[in-house]
Amino acid sequence: MEEHDVVIVGAGIAGLATAIALRRVGVKALVLEKSEGLRATGAAIGLHQNAWLALEALGVAHKLTTTTYPPLIKGNVTNIDTGATQQITVPQPDKHGHETRLIHRKALLEALAEELPVETIRFSSKLKSIVNLQAEEGSLYAIIHMENGVSIKAKALIGCDGVHSMVARWLGLTTPVNSGRWGVRGLAIFPEGHGLDVDSQQFVTIGKRAGFAALSDKEVYWFLVGKSSKGEDIPHDPEMIKKEVISNFAKNFPTSYLRVVQHSDLSTLTWAPLLFRFPWDIILGNLSKGNITVAGDAMHPMTPDLGQGGCSALEDAVVLGRHIGNLIVKNKKLVAGDQVAEALERYVKERKWRVAKLIVGAYLAGWVQQDGSGWFMKFLRDSIFYKHFSSLISNDKQYDCGKLPCVSSSNNEFDNDQRKIY
Numbered sequence: 156m157e158e159h160d161v162v163i164v165g166a167g168i169a170g171l172a173t174a175i176a177l178r179r180v181g182v183k184a185l186v187l188e189k190s191e192g193l194r195a196t197g198a199a200i201g202l203h204q205n206a207w208l209a210l211e212a213l214g215v216a217h218k219l220t221t222t223t224y225p226p227l228i229k230g231n232v233t234n235i236d237t238g239a240t241q242q243i244t245v246p247q248p249d250k251h252g253h254e255t256r257l258i259h260r261k262a263l264l265e266a267l268a269e270e271l272p273v274e275t276i277r278f279s280s281k282l283k284s285i286v287n288l289q290a291e292e293g294s295l296y297a298i299i300h301m302e303n304g305v306s307i308k309a310k311a312l313i314g315c316d317g318v319h320s321m322v323a324r325w326l327g328l329t330t331p332v333n334s335g336r337w338g339v340r341g342l343a344i345f346p347e348g349h350g351l352d353v354d355s356q357q358f359v360t361i362g363k364r365a366g367f368a369a370l371s372d373k374e375v376y377w378f379l380v381g382k383s384s385k386g387e388d389i390p391h392d393p394e395m396i397k398k399e400v401i402s403n404f405a406k407n408f409p410t411s412y413l414r415v416v417q418h419s420d421l422s423t424l425t426w427a428p429l430l431f432r433f434p435w436d437i438i439l440g441n442l443s444k445g446n447i448t449v450a451g452d453a454m455h456p457m458t459p460d461l462g463q464g465g466c467s468a469l470e471d472a473v474v475l476g477r478h479i480g481n482l483i484v485k486n487k488k489l490v491a492g493d494q495v496a497e498a499l500e501r502y503v504k505e506r507k508w509r510v511a512k513l514i515v516g517a518y519l520a521g522w523v524q525q526d527g528s529g530w531f532m533k534f535l536r537d538s539i540f541y542k543h544f545s546s547l548i549s550n551d552k553q554y555d556c557g558k559l560p561c562v563s564s565s566n567n568e569f570d571n572d573q574r575k576i577y
Contacts, residue, residue, distance in 0.1 A: 158309070161183070161184040162185050169471055173475055188280060198259070198340055199376035200257070220256070227256065235359065235407060286298040295496065297446055315449070317452045328454075337380070338379070364379075375418075437511040438508065442454060451471055459517070463516075477560060
């Protein structure tokens with residue numbers, strides 16, 4: 156049986172960021188990923204001020220804040236039914252100078268993975284079962300059994316294995332529910348340049364919302380969100396996804412949008428139902444049990460309407476690293492048992508109200524923008540939501556998750572790392 160201090164299930168944003176946070180405080184983690192390599196589902200991700208603060212705490216922000224990804228300043232929203240267009244503004248830079256930027260999801264994953272030793276991430280590793288073991292001396296361990304027959308003993312297990320998390324099921328968390336909407340995402344490539352003159356553009360009509368935003372002068376991220384219909388089949392073939400969007404769901408949308416979809420890189424197209432966990436399940440559910448907990452989508456799946464799924468996962472990593480780091484400061488090492496369980500409980504206590512609020516906010520933002528079926532909803536969307544959206548969400552997007560503690564140990568290779576934030 157292998158033995159590790161911490162095992163993290165999932166090498167997505169939450170899993171890699173958590174591994175970095177733990178490494179910064181002197182704890183080595185093993186990351187188990189069922190895929191053969193890093194996955195970049197979604198093509199692009201918007202990083203708001205709260206995400207940049209978390210990335211700074213992790214010592215990674217400097218790798219992504221370059222001219223390659225210019226900040227998003229403003230955009231337009233067009234009502235397909237009336238033709239009316241209004242301008243919306245992105246939250247202004249915070250006191251640290253952080254701005255909202257749209258970046259390649261793969262670039263974020265690679266920037267995180269580069270901070271970890273190669274042996275940290277073990278690909279093609281699928282979880283089979285989890286058992287809690289109480290040792291004779293009273294220490295509590297998690298025993299992870301893999302499908303390939305390998306068993307791993309760990310002082311702590313962190314589930315970062317996404318919406319359909321096996322660790323979350325083991326904790327007894329309820330299965331995420333369907334929001335009644337689906338989302339299509341993709342990346343369009345323009346070898347000669349796209350020539351767009353706005354940072355971002357959205358289109359709304361009854362039951363549908365779409366948009367695009369430039370990643371660079373040759374790449375454009377686009378999306379389409381619609382209401383699910385009974386018996387509706389979600390296509391998985393990229394060519395069929397593209398065809399359905401152009402000839403069916405977005406056929407009445409402006410040519411500027413259809414042009415972007417037409418230039419899609421088929422390898423980036425995904426179509427999936429939008430799932431979320433009820434906020435009361437977050438507040439009242441078992442987000443940790445002994446030395447096992449969850450982070451990212453495994454804890455708080457939410458609809459994408461606030462753009463906070465990945466951002467809040469980065470926050471999770473820093474907060475979890477801070478509470479584990481405080482244990483290291485106290486004991487000079489990670490000791491299995493009640494103290495680890497208590498640290499995870501403190502992490503959960505700090506995170507649950509924050510992410511429950513984001514889940515509610517994302518759901519309401521999607522509902523307001525996509526309904527538009529009556530005069531009141533149109534008024535709420537066009538006259539209140541879009542005009543005051545920036546100020547309504549500025550506090551959530553400028554949230555500071557804190558920094559990692561200074562851990563002095565002869566075993567901590569980051570003591571002399573100048574990128575570490577104290």
